[in-house]
Amino acid sequence: MLRTSTIFAAASLLAAAAHAQCYTTPAVGPITLASWSSTNGFAATNPVDDEGLTPTPIDITPAFGPGGFPMPGAVGTLDRMWINTNGEVYLTDSTAALTQPAGGALFGVNTLDEARGPAGGSPRIFPLGGDHEASVVAGAAWAITCQVTPGQVKVSWTDMTRFANTTDRFSFACTLLASGVVVFEYGNTFPVMSATRFVGISIGNAVGSASSPSRNLTAPGGIANSGTEGLLYESFATTGAFDLNDKTLQISPNGIGGYVAIQTCGGIEPAANFAYGSGCHAFIGADTDDVFQLFADHASAKAALDGNALQFTRTPTGYVVNWLPGTAAALYLAPSVGATITANLSTGVESFSPSAPIPVPGGVAATWTLSSEGILTAAATGNQGTDTTPALLDTVAATGLAFYTWLSQSPTEAGSGKFKREEVGGVLYVTAEGVEATGTPPTVAPSTYQWQINMATGDVTMLWPAMTVSTSTGDVLVGCTLAGTGIVTPVSQSLAALSAAVMSPQQSLTAMTLAAAPAPVINPSTNVTFTAANLPEFVPGSGVYISTLFLSVAPLPGGFPLTGLLTTVPGCNAYVATLDVDLGGQLTLAPTATWSLVFNNVVFAPGNVIGAQAVSLFNTAFPLVNGEAGGFLLSNGVATYTQTF
Numbered sequence: 001m002l003r004t005s006t007i008f009a010a011a012s013l014l015a016a017a018a019h020a021q022c023y024t025t026p027a028v029g030p031i032t033l034a035s036w037s038s039t040n041g042f043a044a045t046n047p048v049d050d051e052g053l054t055p056t057p058i059d060i061t062p063a064f065g066p067g068g069f070p071m072p073g074a075v076g077t078l079d080r081m082w083i084n085t086n087g088e089v090y091l092t093d094s095t096a097a098l099t100q101p102a103g104g105a106l107f108g109v110n111t112l113d114e115a116r117g118p119a120g121g122s123p124r125i126f127p128l129g130g131d132h133e134a135s136v137v138a139g140a141a142w143a144i145t146c147q148v149t150p151g152q153v154k155v156s157w158t159d160m161t162r163f164a165n166t167t168d169r170f171s172f173a174c175t176l177l178a179s180g181v182v183v184f185e186y187g188n189t190f191p192v193m194s195a196t197r198f199v200g201i202s203i204g205n206a207v208g209s210a211s212s213p214s215r216n217l218t219a220p221g222g223i224a225n226s227g228t229e230g231l232l233y234e235s236f237a238t239t240g241a242f243d244l245n246d247k248t249l250q251i252s253p254n255g256i257g258g259y260v261a262i263q264t265c266g267g268i269e270p271a272a273n274f275a276y277g278s279g280c281h282a283f284i285g286a287d288t289d290d291v292f293q294l295f296a297d298h299a300s301a302k303a304a305l306d307g308n309a310l311q312f313t314r315t316p317t318g319y320v321v322n323w324l325p326g327t328a329a330a331l332y333l334a335p336s337v338g339a340t341i342t343a344n345l346s347t348g349v350e351s352f353s354p355s356a357p358i359p360v361p362g363g364v365a366a367t368w369t370l371s372s373e374g375i376l377t378a379a380a381t382g383n384q385g386t387d388t389t390p391a392l393l394d395t396v397a398a399t400g401l402a403f404y405t406w407l408s409q410s411p412t413e414a415g416s417g418k419f420k421r422e423e424v425g426g427v428l429y430v431t432a433e434g435v436e437a438t439g440t441p442p443t444v445a446p447s448t449y450q451w452q453i454n455m456a457t458g459d460v461t462m463l464w465p466a467m468t469v470s471t472s473t474g475d476v477l478v479g480c481t482l483a484g485t486g487i488v489t490p491v492s493q494s495l496a497a498l499s500a501a502v503m504s505p506q507q508s509l510t511a512m513t514l515a516a517a518p519a520p521v522i523n524p525s526t527n528v529t530f531t532a533a534n535l536p537e538f539v540p541g542s543g544v545y546i547s548t549l550f551l552s553v554a555p556l557p558g559g560f561p562l563t564g565l566l567t568t569v570p571g572c573n574a575y576v577a578t579l580d581v582d583l584g585g586q587l588t589l590a591p592t593a594t595w596s597l598v599f600n601n602v603v604f605a606p607g608n609v610i611g612a613q614a615v616s617l618f619n620t621a622f623p624l625v626n627g628e629a630g631g632f633l634l635s636n637g638v639a640t641y642t643q644t645f
Helices: 006-017 112-116 298-305
Strands: 080-084 088-092 124-129 132-134 143-149 152-162 170-177 182-186 197-202 231-236 248-253 259-265 272-276 290-295 308-314 319-324 340-342 349-352 358-360 363-365 368-371 375-377 402-406 418-424 427-437 446-454 460-466 476-481 501-503 513-517 525-533 545-552 555-561 573-576 586-588 592-600 609-617 632-641
Touching: 080 143, 080 152, 112 124, 112 197, 112 231, 124 170, 124 182, 197 248, 231 259, 248 555, 259 555, 259 609, 272 513, 290 298, 290 501, 298 476, 319 460, 340 349, 368 427, 402 446, 402 460, 460 476, 513 609, 525 545, 525 609, 525 632, 545 573, 545 592, 555 609, 555 632, 573 609, 573 632, 586 592
Parallel strands: none
Antiparallel strands: 080 088, 088 124, 124 197, 132 152, 143 152, 152 170, 170 182, 182 248, 197 231, 248 259, 272 632, 290 476, 308 319, 308 460, 319 501, 340 418, 349 368, 358 363, 368 375, 375 402, 402 476, 418 427, 427 446, 446 460, 513 525, 513 632, 525 592, 545 586, 545 609, 555 573, 609 632
């Protein structure tokens, strides 16, 4: 049940999310024209007309403290700022030489090389990099404003024009926040561009490459993401509409070295829900549910296997595995004349039922399946699949507990021996007695090997008295995989090195997810359902799942790490900057939960952006398999855009 009514929740949220004009006129504090000067190539005789740069860098520690502006991957403590009239700011370290920004762009950032900066080049932020000057339109009040206040620095370029233009009058701004987030704001009077303009952020120092792509910073229903690259930009062509007109962008660190951008104001994109960030935790533990050795040819398999055995001692969840060198001859029991011929096929399988079910990890196996390619599966469906070429990848999709001596072989070949099975003294013996390898010479190339399954204990021994002398270069795959679909492709390891190796189900976690549907069309209303999945059990085995959903007027695409706050293992982020509405706790009996919210045209307006993130609880006395013991898991974020279509 929801903790608050839908109408109340929406009204509370929209008190802070009411649609407004995107660009806000800057307050007092312009840098006067007289303060602009020439510094190493930046002309200053007429900054109103062209290239001007602050004569000395601006101290931004009153906003961010001695640590400066946080910019992951950037070099130095970024505690000083330079401003260029051409639509960008540069950041630098006060301990460095402060003559000018390293690798600054004279006419504004308007090429990829200038966005990347040279080796050693300063970090740079360019809300509109290009060749600008002061507007000469009647009433224009050209100014560049820098406001340094606790927690933020805002730079505004007011009443600008393109170079040599007499009719433009446009304004834009960027705000640096203590979280590392940067906000770009644009007025609503931008003209069609007549020269290339760049918009974005860069850690400088030749970040990225000559092929670092331009990304659509306002893609409908999407987020521009630079991945691990500390450079996110959009290049606006020499001619064409400037699609940031009357919009606001929020650019945030994405937690993996790059940046993400999300539009938070303006535009007429259709209603949409889209996910950003990633839930916690996606985890795959050590590969413990199989042991395999892949041999490149029959000769190497023979050299490693002949005369040896491999023992699997059953545990409740798997096996303890030991290599038994030189024991095959003593352990081998030749089939009697009464043994049953099995899987007498060129390429095929036969299932059979022993006289009693046999214990296996996690239960019993009443039916077993033998493939004529050398795979014994403890199930009615074999693991052989359709591939006749031995491969580690094929074991991933297979679901049965199976023991492999897999090579290209056929008991139907002329002169070949047979696969045989029989029970002797409480042991099930399945034997390849002189079964011919197929492919290459010599014509007679038999293999003899055996599986011995103790029907009381479920222990299994594989032994190889005499493998084929075939010169075939076909692969040979030997080993075992536990029941259940594999998580990762196994690796080949030396079976001869196995000593008390423990096989157990591979531990994994699937990250929590959050999705929303349908899109919030508000003409007049849409009931949007938020669905969280992959919730952790509150206590293992209880079948109980506890979760809640928070809505926020401030989506945070870059995320804020919660390690040491709510979680103990890195990888969990908060993807909303505020917790404005809690849609209510859920206790469910499945690892999913849903919440509904009506988006209507009474409470919501076109262009509202609402962030959402789900939180799930678990008992800290039972840490998760990756060691997480904080008691909280979080989903990815979802941004919901309202619109009338």
